[in-house]
Amino acid sequence: MPTDLTGSPTRGSAGLVDILDRVLDKGLVVAGDIKVSLAEVELLTIRIRLMICSIDKAEEIGLDWWKYDRHLSPGHEHGKVLQENLELRERLRLLERRVASLTRTTGRRGRSRAPGKE
Numbered sequence: 524m525p526t527d528l529t530g531s532p533t534r535g536s537a538g539l540v541d542i543l544d545r546v547l548d549k550g551l552v553v554a555g556d557i558k559v560s561l562a563e564v565e566l567l568t569i570r571i572r573l574m575i576c577s578i579d580k581a582e583e584i585g586l587d588w589w590k591y592d593r594h595l596s597p598g599h600e601h602g603k604v605l606q607e608n609l610e611l612r613e614r615l616r617l618l619e620r621r622v623a624s625l626t627r628t629t630g631r632r633g634r635s636r637a638p639g640k641e
């Protein structure tokens with residue numbers, strides 16, 4: 524039986540640690556609905572779903588939404604925004620070059636034509 528610093532048995536603590544370890548390893552789901560009705564007319568329904576498990580277990584069962592939530596992993600989102608910004612700047616440079624090239628080409632043609640004639 525485990526003991527604390529004073530040498531006293533810590534049976535309850537070991538039980539809690541075992542339970543917590545099992546819950547995180549296997550997972551625990553708590554689900555419930557709260558319905559508010561008046562005169563048998565449902566006014567409000569609140570669905571509550573709570574899952575407690577380790578990150579490894581969550582990823583194992585296909586839950587990884589926190590990786591893409593900008594509030595929980597701002598570094599990931601920031602990097603994505605920077606990359607997108609760089610790509611957009613490059614596209615803008617290419618478009619500006621095309622417009623400048625077309626303007627130069629159209630400008631040369633426009634000068635050779637007589638005014639008022641198309």
